[in-house]
Amino acid sequence: MRRGELYLVRKPGSRDPRKQRVFVIVSRQALVDSRFSTVICAPIYSRHDGLSTQVPIDPSEGLKRESSIHCDELVSLPKSALTHYMGSLESAALEYLDSALAISLGLR
Numbered sequence: 001m002r003r004g005e006l007y008l009v010r011k012p013g014s015r016d017p018r019k020q021r022v023f024v025i026v027s028r029q030a031l032v033d034s035r036f037s038t039v040i041c042a043p044i045y046s047r048h049d050g051l052s053t054q055v056p057i058d059p060s061e062g063l064k065r066e067s068s069i070h071c072d073e074l075v076s077l078p079k080s081a082l083t084h085y086m087g088s089l090e091s092a093a094l095e096y097l098d099s100a101l102a103i104s105l106g107l108r
Contacts, residue, residue: 001082003029004094006044006062008084009077022086023077024069026101038076042069042097053104055096062087069097071104 003025011019023041025032032039048056048068055069063086089097101107 001025001032001039001079002088003027003032004089004097005082006086006088007041007082008086009041009081010084022063022067023075023082024089024097025082026071026074026097032079037080038078039082040074041077041082042071042101043073043075044069053100055093055100057089057093061089061093069100071097071100074104 006022006024008020008022011021022044024044025039026042027039044057044063044067046065046067048054048066051072053071055071056066057063057069058066
């Protein structure tokens, strides 16, 4: 499991295939590698509103269509829920993600 990887996560307790979403791991790698059971993730949506806190990504990163990482909606997910690997972000997208995260957290 690595920072920048995309996973399809099913809503807990749901068997409905529509109750799922792709998330990208945004936690620092030291946390991902630690004994802690959760990591911070950002959801991915098929819509892109053009906000500076949204990172556009394309199918080359493992998705079916152009999508957008929404950095204003960070969540903590159990590592055990991240079982369906979809792909990973390329280095340019990771840099864009870092900038969007800084903006969403008011660090710049």
